[in-house]
Amino acid sequence: MALQLDLEEQEQFDQLKHFWSRWGDYLVWLLIVILGAYAAWNGWHYWQRREAAQSAVLFETVERAAESADLNLMERSFGDIKSKFGSTTYSNQAGFLVSKVYYEQGQSQKAEDSLNWVIKNPVEPGYEALARLRLSALFIERGALQEAKTVLSEKITPEFTPLVEDRLGDIDFIEKQTDSAKTHFLKAWSGLDSRAPYKKFLEAKLNALGIDPASAGPLIQPGAEKQNTETKPKG
Numbered sequence: 001m002a003l004q005l006d007l008e009e010q011e012q013f014d015q016l017k018h019f020w021s022r023w024g025d026y027l028v029w030l031l032i033v034i035l036g037a038y039a040a041w042n043g044w045h046y047w048q049r050r051e052a053a054q055s056a057v058l059f060e061t062v063e064r065a066a067e068s069a070d071l072n073l074m075e076r077s078f079g080d081i082k083s084k085f086g087s088t089t090y091s092n093q094a095g096f097l098v099s100k101v102y103y104e105q106g107q108s109q110k111a112e113d114s115l116n117w118v119i120k121n122p123v124e125p126g127y128e129a130l131a132r133l134r135l136s137a138l139f140i141e142r143g144a145l146q147e148a149k150t151v152l153s154e155k156i157t158p159e160f161t162p163l164v165e166d167r168l169g170d171i172d173f174i175e176k177q178t179d180s181a182k183t184h185f186l187k188a189w190s191g192l193d194s195r196a197p198y199k200k201f202l203e204a205k206l207n208a209l210g211i212d213p214a215s216a217g218p219l220i221q222p223g224a225e226k227q228n229t230e231t232k233p234k235g
Contacts (some may be wrong), residue, residue, distance in 0.1 A: 055085035062094045066101045074098060082117065092118050092127040099134065112138055119151075129160035136167055145171050162191035166202060182209055189213045 058081040065074035078098045081091050099114035115135040122128035132151050139148035148171055152164050169184030189202040190213075206213045 055081055055088040055090040058085065059090040059094050062097060066097055069101070069105070071101070071105065074101060078114070082121075086121055087123065089123045089127075091121070092123050092131075095131070096134070103138070108138060108142065125157035126159065129156040129164075132156065133160065133163055133167060140167075140171065140174070145175060162188040163198075165191065166198075169205070178209065182206070182211060185209070186211070186213060 058077055061077040062074055062081065065071075065077055075098075078094050081088075081094050085091055095114045095118040099111045102108070102111035102114060112135060115131045115138070118131040119128055119135070122131070132154065136148040136151050139145070139151065149168070152167060156164060165184045165188035169181045169188060172178075172181035172184060185202060185206050189199060189206060192199045192202065203213055
C-alpha cells in the first residue's frame with residue numbers, strides 16, 4: 001500500500017515537474033507583470049496625491065500674495081506652480097487668479113500672458129474655454145477686436161459655445177454689424193438651458209435690438225436663403 005502511494009506521489013511530482021518545465025517561466029513573467037502593474041498603479045496614485053498636496057500648498061501661497069497685493073511673491077509662486085505642477089488643476093486656477101490681480105493692478109499685458117499660459121496648458125477643456133473668454137474680454141476692452149475674434153475662433157468644448165456666440169455678438173455690435181450680432185445673440189440664447197440666469201440677459205439684449213427670441217423661429221444659416229432660391233424650380 002505504501003509502495004502504491006509512493007508511485008502515485010512520484011507520478012504527480014513528475015507531472016508537476018513537466019508542467020513547470022513547460023510553463024514555469026511564462027507564469028513567473030506573468031506574475032512579474034501583474035505585480036509590476038499593481039505597483040505602478042499604486043505609485044501613480046501616490047504621485048498624484050503628492051502632486052495635488054504640494055500644488056495646493058503653492059496655490060495657497062499665490063492666494064495669500066494676491067490678497068496682500070504682493071506681486072513679487074505672487075509671480076514667484078505662480079512660476080513655481082507652472083514649472084513643477086503645471087499638470088494640476090491648481091496651476092490653471094492660479095493662472096486665472098494671477099490674471100485677475102494683474103488686471104486690477106493695471107498690468108494688462110501680464111494679465112493676458114497669464115491667460116495665454118492657461119490656454120496653452122489646459123488641464124481640461126473647460127479651463128481653456130474660460131481662459132479664451134476672459135482673454136477676449138481684455139482684447140475688447142483695449143479695442144483689439146480682431147484679436148478677440150481670433151482667440152474665440154478655436155474649437156472649444158460645446159458647453160461654452162453659447163457664451164462664445166454671445167461674445168462674438170458683442171464684437172459685431174461694437175463694429176456696428178447689427179445683423180450679424182443678432183444672429184450670434186440668437187444662437188447664444190438658443191444654446192442656453194432655459195434655467196440659465198444669463199438667458200434673461202441675452203433676451204434683454206435681443207429685445208433692445210427689436211427681436212423677441214421666443215418667436216424668432218429657427219435660425220437661417222448664412223447663404224441658405226440664397227441657395228433655396230437658386231434651387232427652387234421655375235414655373
